[in-house]
Amino acid sequence: MFEKKLKGAPKKKELQGKWxxxxxxxxxxxxxxxxxxxxxxxxxxxxxxxxxxxxxxVREILNRVISRDSSLKQLEFYLSEELSDLDQRLLxxxxxxxxxxxxxxxxxxxxxxxxxxxxxNAGFSLIVNEEDHLRIQWxxxxxxxxxxxxxxxxxxxxLNSQLKFAFSDKFGYLSAYPADVxxxxxxxxxxxxxxxxxxxxIGELLAVLDxxxxxxxxxxxxxxxxxxxxxxISNRATLGITEEEIIDKLIQVGKxxxxxxxxxxxxxxxxxxxxxxxxxxxxxxxxTHAQLISFEEAVELLSMVRLGIELSLVTxxxxxxxxxxxxxxxxxxxxxxxLGRDLDEEEESKIRADLIRERLKV
Amino acid sequence: MFxxxxxxxxxxVYVIKIVDREITKTHLCEECAPRFSGNIxxxxxxxxxxxxPMIPGFFGGTxxxxxxxxxxxxxxxxxxxxxxxTIVCNTCGLSISDFKEIGSLGCGKxxxxxxxxxxPLLRKIHSSLEYRGxxxxxxxxxxxxxxxxxxxxxxxxxxxTWEEFEKAAELRDSIKELGRRLAERENCV
Numbered sequence: 344m345f346e347k348k349l350k351g352a353p354k355k356k357e358l359q360g361k362w363x364x365x366x367x368x369x370x371x372x373x374x375x376x377x378x379x380x381x382x383x384x385x386x387x388x389x390x391x392x393x394x395x396x397x398x399x400x401v402r403e404i405l406n407r408v409i410s411r412d413s414s415l416k417q418l419e420f421y422l423s424e425e426l427s428d429l430d431q432r433l434l435x436x437x438x439x440x441x442x443x444x445x446x447x448x449x450x451x452x453x454x455x456x457x458x459x460x461x462x463x464n465a466g467f468s469l470i471v472n473e474e475d476h477l478r479i480q481w482x483x484x485x486x487x488x489x490x491x492x493x494x495x496x497x498x499x500x501x502l503n504s505q506l507k508f509a510f511s512d513k514f515g516y517l518s519a520y521p522a523d524v525x526x527x528x529x530x531x532x533x534x535x536x537x538x539x540x541x542x543x544x545i546g547e548l549l550a551v552l553d554x555x556x557x558x559x560x561x562x563x564x565x566x567x568x569x570x571x572x573x574x575x576i577s578n579r580a581t582l583g584i585t586e587e588e589i590i591d592k593l594i595q596v597g598k599x600x601x602x603x604x605x606x607x608x609x610x611x612x613x614x615x616x617x618x619x620x621x622x623x624x625x626x627x628x629x630x631t632h633a634q635l636i637s638f639e640e641a642v643e644l645l646s647m648v649r650l651g652i653e654l655s656l657v658t659x660x661x662x663x664x665x666x667x668x669x670x671x672x673x674x675x676x677x678x679x680x681x682l683g684r685d686l687d688e689e690e691e692s693k694i695r696a697d698l699i700r701e702r703l704k705v
Numbered sequence: 706m707f708x709x710x711x712x713x714x715x716x717x718v719y720v721i722k723i724v725d726r727e728i729t730k731t732h733l734c735e736e737c738a739p740r741f742s743g744n745i746x747x748x749x750x751x752x753x754x755x756x757x758p759m760i761p762g763f764f765g766g767t768x769x770x771x772x773x774x775x776x777x778x779x780x781x782x783x784x785x786x787x788x789x790x791t792i793v794c795n796t797c798g799l800s801i802s803d804f805k806e807i808g809s810l811g812c813g814k815x816x817x818x819x820x821x822x823x824x825p826l827l828r829k830i831h832s833s834l835e836y837r838g839x840x841x842x843x844x845x846x847x848x849x850x851x852x853x854x855x856x857x858x859x860x861x862x863x864x865x866t867w868e869e870f871e872k873a874a875e876l877r878d879s880i881k882e883l884g885r886r887l888a889e890r891e892n893c894v
Contacts, residue, residue, distance in 0.1 A: 580833065584838075
């Protein structure tokens with residue numbers, strides 16, 4: 344067994360990532376903003392090319408740096424081998440680690456020197472030896488990347504006072520992947536765009552964004568289709584553009600998309616009020632009565648509920664933050680954690696349906 | 706245009722030679738290029754980059770650089786054909802073929818070692834090759850000054866694009882002043 348278990352409140356039904364339950368600017372359309380820095384320690388090979396000895400050394404150095412800092416040492420620190428598969432899945436579903444963290448451990452075993460520093464409630468994670476020696480990220484609700492950035496900068500400055508980062512005046516912060524070099528900063532927003540999808544305007548929008556240097560992918564993808572009308576946009580360029588400019592660009596593009604989505608919603612309300620009300624009410628009907636439901640179906644229907652609240656077509660008092668939380672709670676690892684045991688697919692559908700009915704009842 | 710060696714095939718590559726500050730550019734086809742480059746004892750791409758700062762107007766703004774972008778890319782793709790796959794980072798031991806295989810670099814030094822190979826890729830991803838942004842703590846003063854200079858140059862380009870000529874004039878003066886201070890420092894060393 345593993346030595347440590349993720350710290351959790353006694354009530355497992357409640358979401359550990361409290362940041363998801365907060366609301367920020369434009370919370371109806373923008374679920375979250377994330378800022379991430381990649382940093383490498385000067386003089387050590389990057390994780391994918393490094394030997395076990397170097398990886399362990401990097402991890403020890405970071406462990407020491409964290410334990411010397413009065414506020415960082417208050418946070419939860421885990422070596423990757425101390426986390427069970429379920430723990431890692433929980434963190435993945437809360438967007439705090441990437442699937443690479445899990446894949447690395449599967450491929451190479453637990454000896455690859457990965458580690459995590461977490462503030463699960465605040466939406467902060469520091470990942471050691473994943474693709475880079477350090478990846479630090481902060482997540483906040485709504486359209487608030489500047490808030491996430493300033494918190495992250497504070498932590499980065501603390502780390503920098505004890506560590507020498509790989510940096511060159513030509514290329515900036517040196518990252519394992521050339522796609523991250525420069526500021527090594529990635530800013531992402533998760534946007535809910537059902538009206539643009541219903542009006543078939545999303546394809547064109549995504550093509551324009553690509554031209555403008557914005558990368559887009561589905562928050563939840565199934566094959567090539569995006570589930571729940573949730574799109575994640577982020578900056579492609581990290582070289583030749585300052586941190587401030589990246590933030591400004593994402594805010595500006597985010598606001599433009601929000602305007603487009605709002606315009607599309609107005610048109611739908613004007614031209615197809617009956618049809619959209621029908622879809623939304625049917626979605627609520629299914630969600631509040633279903634006895635078995637898959638994640639894919641639930642996310643699609645929850646998207647319609649969210650739209651219904653925004654269009655004032657739903658009289659139930661449901662907060663956006665609760666819908667954000669449901670998107671997380673109905674995923675496999677959270678359902679398993681909730682029940683405290685493994686589940687087969689049918690049981691999972693059952694527990695998911697029960698949870699949704701309970702959460703959406705008036 | 707046609708290859709200046711065989712005059713039969715279309716040229717896809719060009720090679721620059723500098724002899725006594727005389728710059729000659731020879732357009733070649735893929736067949737003739739390897740033979741031609743045999744006479745050049747050093748990396749031709751380094752040579753090309755040595756030429757860029759001499760292009761008039763380079764220091765005041767990088768517009769000229771932009772115009773040469775396409776040619777330079779073509780040139781570097783030519784290099785790939787000429788050189789053998791033997792460059793290895795002497796710090797971490799990663800070779801260019803390792804990089805192609807794993808997709809990531811081996812260490813910070815790799816950026817210098819594979820600099821010429823990485824430039825077309827970086828330009829494709831980021832549309833730029835010039836770092837701008839924050840600097841970590843503890844950088845030597847002259848590097849800080851160089852970064853500041855680059856930022857001022859970028860601001861100058863921006864102000865010209867937006868026709869803010871008063872601001873541009875101020876920036877030009879700041880660039881001159883900073884450039885002078887930087888040169889003084891370098892002379893002292």
